[in-house]
Amino acid sequence: MLQEQDPFNAYKQTSLDARAAAANQHEMVRMLLDGLLEELSRAEGHIEARQIEKKGNAIQRCINIVQGLDSMLDLENGGEIALNLHQLYDFCSRELMKASIRNEAAVLGPVVKVVGEIREGWENLN
Template sequence: MFEESGLDAYQHTQLEARAAAADPHHLVLMLIEGFLDELSRVEGHIQAKQFERKGRAVTKCLDILSGLDTALDREKGGAVADDLHRLYDYCGRQLFEVSLNNDTSGLAIVRQVMTDLKDGWQALAAA
């Protein structure tokens, strides 16, 4: 247990350091990557019937989606920001349904949407 706590603390510190040094594009990428990692945990917890852990993982995913959505500048971002808002909302609703029914089949589309967004942000960051 202590080793896990130490590892968790180390990973948290590393994440905070990366976030502090990141530009906005990389922050979005970090959030999306964190979302995808947590989404895999949701799937694993459902399959293992660890529903309390699933609930915590779903909450983390929803918090990340909320953070991404809150960061949108809908006035300056125009149609792109509106489209991202709708995608984040859609992913959140899908995730809620997955959690409610403990059915992982709905995760594939959420994973695909967020992976596509990640790929797009990576291309922007590289440009």
Template sequence: MFDDSGFDAYKHTQLDARAASADPHHLVLMLIEGFLDELARVEGHIEAKQFDRKAKSIAKCLDILSGLDTALDREKGGQLAENLHQLYDFCGRRLFEVSVSNDLSGLEVIYKVMGDLKDGWENIAAS
């Protein structure tokens, strides 16, 4: 059908172009969207028992969470930044638990937390 490497290269180029022209708000939104996309891959890899791919996808998710957390200015951001830090940390710990157990039910709360954050960032953009 399609050459996955060519399609992946195309997607990566498109993502690079979007990121290069995005403001910080949109970059955060892009990271959250990327996280949710990769989380769906984790789910698919667990279902297919492709545990090597699951491990790579979980590592990507953890990298994205780390990037989101590192971008927080906890001095200027005050309680909001601290709350986001705690949410990212919670999702990372929960993701680790899912990785060890391969229990898909553990993904529900991660989807919920990150989906709510995505909705919040989208609402900020709209206002």
């Protein structure tokens, strides 16, 4: 409830909504990847702090973002790049589940690395 009443969080959400509404497809993917990296960091902190419910919520948000990114792929026309991204997103989903089940922050490391590299690739697109 506090977040709903917090003017700063309301401003951040409004700003994010405005950016998303104006974003083209490439900008949207970059925004999702940035959000995923932020949520992965939160999930790691929750695991280390033994905040199980918060960890579960953060990992679920991560999985939702990964599934959203995967659903944006055009596997019929995207060729090898789309297939490779699909396989990387599948890897990330499986590792996120493993991190959640095991409560091991270290399992998130490879996911952060993969997502960071994907994000870097999108950053280099014009």
